[in-house]
Amino acid sequence: MQRTSFRKSIFYLVLIAIAVLIPQIVESRYYMSVLNLASIYLILAAGLNIYLGYTGMMGFTQVAFWGIGSYASALAMINLKMPFWTALPFAALFTGLIGFLLAIPSMRRLKRFYLSVTTIGFVEITRLILENWESLTKGADGLPGIPRPVLWGIKFNTPHKFYYISLFFVIILTAFSYLLKNSRVGLAMQAIREDELAAEVMGVNTFRYKVLAFTLSAVYGGVAGSLYAHFVGYISPNVYVFQEAVTVLCMVLIGGAGYVGGPVIGALLLTIVPEWLRFMHEYKALVYGVAVVLMAVYMPKGILGATEQIRTRIRQRVFGEKNAPVYPGQ
Amino acid sequence: MEYILETKGVTKRFGGLVAVDAVDLQVSRGEIRGLIGPNGSGKSTLLNLISGVYLPDGGDVCFNGEQITRLAPHRIAELGIARTFQNNRLFLNLTIQENVMVGQHCRTKSELSQALFRPRSSKAEMLQTRRKAMECLDFVGLNRPPEFIVAGLPHGERRLLEIARALATEPEVILLDEPATGMNPSEKDRIVDVIRKIQEAGITVVIIEHNMPVVMGISDLVTVLNFGRKIAEGTPKEIQHNPDVIEAYLGEDDEEEGSSDAVEARES
Numbered sequence: 001m002q003r004t005s006f007r008k009s010i011f012y013l014v015l016i017a018i019a020v021l022i023p024q025i026v027e028s029r030y031y032m033s034v035l036n037l038a039s040i041y042l043i044l045a046a047g048l049n050i051y052l053g054y055t056g057m058m059g060f061t062q063v064a065f066w067g068i069g070s071y072a073s074a075l076a077m078i079n080l081k082m083p084f085w086t087a088l089p090f091a092a093l094f095t096g097l098i099g100f101l102l103a104i105p106s107m108r109r110l111k112r113f114y115l116s117v118t119t120i121g122f123v124e125i126t127r128l129i130l131e132n133w134e135s136l137t138k139g140a141d142g143l144p145g146i147p148r149p150v151l152w153g154i155k156f157n158t159p160h161k162f163y164y165i166s167l168f169f170v171i172i173l174t175a176f177s178y179l180l181k182n183s184r185v186g187l188a189m190q191a192i193r194e195d196e197l198a199a200e201v202m203g204v205n206t207f208r209y210k211v212l213a214f215t216l217s218a219v220y221g222g223v224a225g226s227l228y229a230h231f232v233g234y235i236s237p238n239v240y241v242f243q244e245a246v247t248v249l250c251m252v253l254i255g256g257a258g259y260v261g262g263p264v265i266g267a268l269l270l271t272i273v274p275e276w277l278r279f280m281h282e283y284k285a286l287v288y289g290v291a292v293v294l295m296a297v298y299m300p301k302g303i304l305g306a307t308e309q310i311r312t313r314i315r316q317r318v319f320g321e322k323n324a325p326v327y328p329g330q
Numbered sequence: 331m332e333y334i335l336e337t338k339g340v341t342k343r344f345g346g347l348v349a350v351d352a353v354d355l356q357v358s359r360g361e362i363r364g365l366i367g368p369n370g371s372g373k374s375t376l377l378n379l380i381s382g383v384y385l386p387d388g389g390d391v392c393f394n395g396e397q398i399t400r401l402a403p404h405r406i407a408e409l410g411i412a413r414t415f416q417n418n419r420l421f422l423n424l425t426i427q428e429n430v431m432v433g434q435h436c437r438t439k440s441e442l443s444q445a446l447f448r449p450r451s452s453k454a455e456m457l458q459t460r461r462k463a464m465e466c467l468d469f470v471g472l473n474r475p476p477e478f479i480v481a482g483l484p485h486g487e488r489r490l491l492e493i494a495r496a497l498a499t500e501p502e503v504i505l506l507d508e509p510a511t512g513m514n515p516s517e518k519d520r521i522v523d524v525i526r527k528i529q530e531a532g533i534t535v536v537i538i539e540h541n542m543p544v545v546m547g548i549s550d551l552v553t554v555l556n557f558g559r560k561i562a563e564g565t566p567k568e569i570q571h572n573p574d575v576i577e578a579y580l581g582e583d584d585e586e587e588g589s590s591d592a593v594e595a596r597e598s
């Protein structure tokens with residue numbers, strides 16, 4: 001046990017080291033922008049993973065939280081003259097609060113599909129509010145000229161520099177996902193995913209943990225939103241559309257829902273691979289659709305689920321059928 | 331004398347059907363209470379009412395003299411009533427150990443901030459939870475690697491695991507819903523041993539069971555339900571000779587038969 005966890009930490013450290021070195025190697029501003037967007041999607045997907053992967057609820061709200069976080073952060077900086085380093089936590093907390101307020105009535109009353117439909121409604125309502133509250137959000141024209149983050153006199157105004165901010169939050173939030181999953185709270189959430197009634201009867205306050213999971217995913221959405229606003233410098237309501245919610249959902253499902261690494265793999269794949277497929281532009285949607293169908297049929301638990309299955313099979317071959325130790329993936 | 335668990339005229343209707351009809355049940359501390367009756371007689375519904383899964387339409391449930399009728403199931407578990415389900419409801423994609431650790435949830439305290447900063451107290455609590463889970467698995471005699479995913483477990487061991495998970499909530503009363511169903515004879519013996527051990531540990535047991543040798547063999551008292559009503563209560567011996575019970579199981583019959591055999595005959 002000790003040795004495997006040691007090996008794992010080495011593996012993660014190497015991954016982080018590679019991630020830190022990327023801007024030194026990649027010169028293209030364009031590719032660095034893609035990586036920044038991938039990081040933002042990764043945070044969105046990691047938030048959805050807590051709600052969908054750990055707690056087992058279906059929802060599309062992530063994109064609405066993304067929008068709320070973007071506007072909250074941008075407006076805090078423009079109107080309240082906050083620096084980025086307070087605007088981002090402000091956006092995260094504000095989005096978390098909205099998530100909390102939405103979760104309380106929804107989790108009390110709704111289950112399964114009804115909950116999903118409610119979240120779709122919430123996405124549309126958020127977009128409409130952003131579009132129509134012109135005195136605050138400037139409506140469909142969007143908010144231009146959102147200031148860039150500044151720290152110790154360094155202005156994070158290029159994709160290369162901004163990447164370090166994105167990476168910082170990716171690491172923090174992924175580490176938090178990991179710690180959460182392996183804690184008492186995370187175990188309770190996974191029990192809810194597996195069997196809500198059984199979890200409740202075993203003494204888990206299911207309502208409370210569902211609200212908590214939803215709120216946390218909102219906080220992740222808020223952070224992603226804030227990063228997006230200050231990275232791109234211009235936001236408008238038509239960024240935060242339902243289709244983006246589906247993209248984030250696919251990232252979680254393709255990477256592996258419930259695995260800490262799932263959103264990481266899913267987000268990187270679904271932002272970088274479409275860039276490679278640019279030459280076959282017209283067929284992009286087709287390739288994408290076929291890939292999702294194939295995944296759903298052959299790897300219902302995503303890429304990480306499939307690799308875990310293969311690993312288990314090998315172990316069973318090696319250790320004999322019956323008492324093969326089965327290790328849950330991280 | 332005060333009963334550890336008591337229902338007072340508890341009633342549950344599903345549409346026009348009265349599933350449980352004004353049932354009074356008094357269970358004393360430390361006993362094993364058998365709950366029998368033909369299919370659809372309201373046994374499982376009664377357990378659901380006690381554990382808070384259903385809200386009763388009338389009557390009260392009391393635990394240690396305190397009313398628990400309208401409490402949420404997780405509050406009832408916290409107070410000390412644990413249960414298993416008729417058809418296993420395990421957390422299939424979690425490991426054996428994790429399943430039992432969920433049972434410890436209501437006895438531990440670590441919250442979100444502890445998950446984030448991992449103070450020493452929360453690490454110790456996690457270790458303690460793991461240790462407790464292993465104890466419970468030992469108690470029911472389930473020796474598999476703790477990392478084993480439950481989905482790969484055969485039926486008999488799943489039953490034991492459900493009991494271990496319920497025990498991990500450190501209950502005063504445990505409600506077992508047909509624990510021996512679908513088990514082979516040696517597995518049945520194992521379940522009976524486990525239930526005896528539970529009683530020796532000072533935990534009160536209420537058991538629903540269709541297998542007459544099992545339930546008659548271990549129960550101190552047996553309560554019989556039919557069409558949601560309590561029709562008899564007494565020692566296993568009294569119940570086996572009770573004409574109402576025999577009628578409930580076999581229907582009215584002109585022939586006089588060896589009555590205690592008749593109940594068992596239905597079983598085989």
